[in-house]
Amino acid sequence: MSGVQPNGRKRRILVVEDDAVIAQAIAAYLRAAGYEVDAVDDGLKALRRIRYASPDAIVLDLMLPGTDGWQVIESVRADGVEAAVVVVSARVSERDRVHALRMGADDYLCKPFGMPELVAGWSRPCGGRPAEAESACASCRGTS
DSSP states (O other): OOSBOTTSOBOEEEEEOSOHHHHHHHHHHHHHTTOEEEEESSHHHHHHHHHHHOOSEEEEOSSOSSSOHHHHHHHHHHTTOOOEEEEEESOOOHHHHHHHHHHTOSEEEESSOOHHHHHHGGGSGGGGOGGGTTSOOHHHHTOO
């Protein structure tokens, strides 16, 4: 997914991260790559913003104040939101990665991660939707 849609509109990305330094770094990278970026620091704010702003993609931490990232994934998928969901988390267990993918996340990056890795999955066919949920991300397995 490039930063601009065929109709010329910038793609909207919502960053949901409670660590201000990480949120600012992600937002700055995405803006420089041509995306329109908004950021919130808790799950409740994220759910409200998703309903009103209809982002094209959501960069989502799991450990958030208020409503956690697991609940955000569950809610957006139950509501039929089609935005790509990329989880970025310090939770590195295979169980957590597979669970997030099965819940409807499109990708799962373990912190720390490289910024180019963040948008790489968006260019895959179907954004890596649940048919690919069985495989864990290469970055978390330590392979490339």
